[in-house]
Amino acid sequence: MNTNQILRVVGTDYKAMTKELCTRAELCSMIPAKESKIAIKPNLVVAGPAELGATTHQGVVAGIIEYLNENGFKNLVVIESAWYGEDTENALMASGFDLLLKEYNIPFIDVKKVPSHKQDCCGMELSVTDAINDVDFLINVPVLKGHCQVRMTCALKNIKGLVPDDEKRRFHALGINKPVGHLAATIKQDFIIVDNICGDLDFEEGGNPVVRNSILAGVDPVLIDAYACDKLHLKLDSVEYVRLAESLGAGSSDLSSAEIIDLRSEHDDSLPESSKVLDVAYAAEALDACSACYGNLVPALLQLSKEGLLQKLDTKIAIGQGHEGQTGTLGIGNCTSLFDTCIKGCPPSKEEIYEGLKKYIEKA
Ligand code: SF4
Structure with missing residues (x-):
């Protein structure tokens, strides 16, 4: 061909x-x-x-x-x-x-x-x-x-x-x-x-x-x-x-x-536009995040958004290797272990991130 x-x-x-x-x-x-x-x-x-x-x-x-x-x-x-x-x-x-x-x-x-x-x-x-x-x-x-x-x-x-x-x-x-x-x-x-x-x-x-x-x-x-x-x-x-x-x-x-x-017949394979990720991506400050880490964060954010909790978050969520050694308020994964609140794991699961963020928001 x-x-x-x-x-x-x-x-x-x-x-x-x-x-x-x-x-x-x-x-x-x-x-x-x-x-x-x-x-x-x-x-x-x-x-x-x-x-x-x-x-x-x-x-x-x-x-x-x-x-x-x-x-x-x-x-x-x-x-x-x-x-x-x-x-x-x-x-x-x-x-x-x-x-x-x-x-x-x-x-x-x-x-x-x-x-x-x-x-x-x-x-x-x-x-x-x-x-x-x-x-x-x-x-x-x-x-x-x-x-x-x-x-x-x-x-x-x-x-x-x-x-x-x-x-x-x-x-x-x-x-x-x-x-x-x-x-x-x-x-x-x-x-x-x-x-x-x-x-x-x-x-x-x-x-x-x-x-x-x-x-x-x-x-x-x-x-x-x-x-x-x-x-x-x-x-x-x-x-x-x-x-x-x-x-x-x-x-x-x-x-x-x-x-x-x-090969068979004319086919329309157009797809609907999707912006789910963009809808919640504002909440994270991603710096060189691994796919697995970021990929687990987004569904957790979507769930929190659906429950009206994400809107109550009072700080950005740090995620990624670029935050290693830094300090801050809220972070995801072992790369942010020096943050005041760190949801540990490498990578943490969707459930761990969801539960950790929920706890943080409710406490705040
Ligand atoms: S915590 Fe682990 S999986 Fe997450 S960004 Fe750091 S190195 Fe990657």
Whole structure:
């Protein structure tokens, strides 16, 4: 397929739809040899079933595996790691991927359990898992969804699952957009299948799935992400890492030259605008916060807002590694351990944050 093309298919038989996309894209012809080592990188960021809007649907990966096997490609591996603070093993089980991999006899590499190496990523030194050292062809299988810090996550940011935990944490200290842009411009994605089935419009950890039942395929991660921004009503410039990756040569965001090809019938996959995160984000003073920490804070704030309590908060809530060593009134996570009130944990859970903030507000 051409770099300016995005294939799109709609329906509910995700395995069959994915095989149809692979066939139409002539995926076989892109892979160097039958014995090539092919890595599949899904999104298993948290421990939850795909129906909650965070993780890749099993059917999509099953479709890729069956297509490859039927065409004589047997050297497959699935590589992934859950976000900082979650065991990948839990994410595998909650999503049903443990059974899927067993059924197809596909090995799995947990990035958290293998060594990593330092790599020059377009002028920025980053740690990358050794698991991809001998991979010949990388198939990225992200979920198109919102993100409470960088607004949107799809093809480019899904590659962050290929760095070890301490590096994931450092990414946030480095301002998240810059390292994601540099990493994604360095790790080449050879083929991309986007799970656009029911991703959450606000949170990468899901919880509020919005069904659209479509799956996309492409070869340019920047174009795919530009399309994702468009669908989520986001200006491209508001998702900084996409522009950065483009400037570093990862692809083109030019949607005006893109060809969107519907495999079955014309499909309107436009989505409602969502501003849940923006509605409560004012309450926090986030400075280099890890995704898991900030991702747990926002639902707690939404709940407090619903109960009319957030409006009574008399101070900003500090969160993130940038507050380490600082003092203040109210903070979330061990990074704010010197604050007068600190809701401890690394990261603290949604429930701990909600209970801690509720207690603080009621006491005040
Ligand atoms: S407390 Fe939160 S922001 Fe700080 S390191 Fe832990 S998870 Fe990251």
